[in-house]
Amino acid sequence: MDATIKSIRPNKPSDRQPESRPAELDPSEFLAAAVRADQPRPARADAEQAVKTLLAYIGENTNREGLLDTPRRVVEAFDELYQGYHQCPAEVLDRTFGETAGYDDFVLVRDIEFTSQCEHHMMPFYGKAHIAYTPVERVVGLSKLARLTDIFARRLQTQEHMTAQIAAAIDEILKPRGVAVLIEAEHTCMSVRGVAKHGASTFTSRFTGMFRDNPAEQARFLSLVRGLQR
Template identity: 65%
Template structure:
């Protein structure tokens, strides 16, 4: 069962990493020990002694997107494309992010298509943009809007389509506990925005 959410609004403005005071590694590890004790376990037992260090290290990787600039990967474009002006689609980009409400993962795939205006970007760069934004605390709606805004603002394509499909562990592990439910979010700009035919073309290509 799919829940479809359209994201027409701009993403919320958030403070930059530079504006926030980052706690020390020691403070982060102490916080993990507090959570372990709150959950009902003993942080001093053998199996948990190194857990705070492991969690802090894992968080550095899982949330590394806060310290990367997605625009850097969209700066270089290629104009020598033999006059190609049709749709460019990169589909099935895997991603994993974390819900900002429960800090539980949501995992899925992203599909990105655009009509070039003055050039194209390296295909791997679109995947890197997805990775950078997904490695932050997110909602799927905001993640969709951020990816679209970055690509649209940098490439200025004639049209852009972004679709994310994901399963949220905050729905499967807790709460209503409904495994197998996927959420779909979309963002369209330019020729895709008000053109049902272009949106249908995009969906047809995504579905293969």
């Protein structure tokens, strides 16, 4: 069969994965810092040299005055944008409070702004995360949900993976009755290059526990996120 025709053939049922549930995440990626001990880190000078190579690749004169400090600045910017590899989600959610007597509903933190970098093009995608969880006895400081979002955002990501990681970390560490995560974002790899569609938003969600099992709770979460906005 012609390769082009074969590549656009719709999936037959037999092509689909037999199990439709998403693959489990490896706990090491959402509980601990992500830096790999078995993978030596290149020297900073090598990273700066790599930036110089890219500058030469695009046709720049790497010795002109305006670019002399650029390799250093770019590596410093990388340190900032990718600091999440060195941060540990479990530590952020470690501190909880027990003075929540009588509270038995979910806690929702809405509109957590973030910027991440897509792992396909290393270009920013940015938007808002909305996170709810239903605590069992102990609650976590509200800012920690934003800190957790930043840890995962400051790594190379797909939006789907980041959504799943945030939910999995809260689920595993706080062991709540359920977690709901909704992320809306714009991907610059889709707006300023490639297909060049400004303003297209991507929505991803992940529900666990009572949010997964109870459509009414899911709907309540979604209406609080969407209905009360702006």
